[in-house]
Amino acid sequence: QKEVEQNSGPLSVPEGAIASLNCTYSDRVSQSFFWYRQYSGKSPELIMSIYSNGDKEDGRFTAQLNKASQYVSLLIRDSQPSDSATYLCAVGAGGTSYGKLTFGQGTILTVHP
Amino acid sequence: DTAVSQTPKYLVTQMGNDKSIKCEQNLGHDTMYWYKQDSKKFLKIMFSYNNKELIINETVPNRFSPKSPDKAHLNLHINSLELGDSAVYFCASRDGSPLDTQYFGPGTRLTVL
Numbered sequence: 001q002k003e004v005e006q007n008s009g010p011l012s013v014p015e016g017a018i019a020s021l022n023c024t025y026s027d028r029v030s031q032s033f034f035w036y037r038q039y040s041g042k043s044p045e046l047i048m049s050i051y052s053n054g055d056k057e058d059g060r061f062t063a064q065l066n067k068a069s070q071y072v073s074l075l076i077r078d079s080q081p082s083d084s085a086t087y088l089c090a091v092g093a094g095g096t097s098y099g100k101l102t103f104g105q106g107t108i109l110t111v112h113p
Numbered sequence: 114d115t116a117v118s119q120t121p122k123y124l125v126t127q128m129g130n131d132k133s134i135k136c137e138q139n140l141g142h143d144t145m146y147w148y149k150q151d152s153k154k155f156l157k158i159m160f161s162y163n164n165k166e167l168i169i170n171e172t173v174p175n176r177f178s179p180k181s182p183d184k185a186h187l188n189l190h191i192n193s194l195e196l197g198d199s200a201v202y203f204c205a206s207r208d209g210s211p212l213d214t215q216y217f218g219p220g221t222r223l224t225v226l
Binding site: 032034038042043044045046049086088092099100101102103105106 | 144146153154155156157158161169203207209213214215216217218219220
């Protein structure tokens with residue numbers, strides 16, 4: 001079983017729609033959760049972080065965390081072609097793990113006009 | 114100002130050669146990381162240093178040797194390069210807050226022929 005698993009892509013949505021990206025993780029003691037966006041040929045860029053159960057909103061992005069289900073998701077509202085990228089879910093163990101992040105395999109999102 | 118920088122951006126070399134990649138961060142962070150991203154975009158941690166001390170050493174061939182001359186620099190030396198070492202190598206640094214946010218450098222694309 002993969003430690004961090006993302007919904008298989010690629011995901012294609014029309015402009016203006018909601019894009020839903022999902023991630024499950026296996027380590028119950030995980031404490032921090034991140035979504036990174038990576039454009040082709042570029043480095044990962046942090047777009048959302050979440051640490052407690054519930055929703056966290058930042059502009060068009062909403063991260064949702066359910067620790068009991070070991071599930072974290074990212075919703076992108078009013079999707080734009082500029083949102084087309086690979087989205088990486090990352091899970092941090094916290095504590096004395098020195099910030100070690102485990103990444104999922106990524107989901108490619110394409111937003112078409 | 115560039116927060117996390119890496120040199121070189123591209124590295125093309127022959128099998129069996131030895132090469133180094135350099136990373137510098139001007140964020141004042143104590144912890145730095147090396148990640149490898151393979152052709153399928155899977156991003157996996159290799160090493161981490163906290164204030165010049167090695168704290169994370171994943172299952173990586175001992176041909177890979179990190180060195181941290183000071184907390185702002187983390188270099189990666191690779192001996193006897195193999196075809197399978199071809200990947201993008203990212204350096205990252207962490208702000209040390211409970212948020213565990215990691216900031217990535219631009220990456221070094223290594224191609225072994």
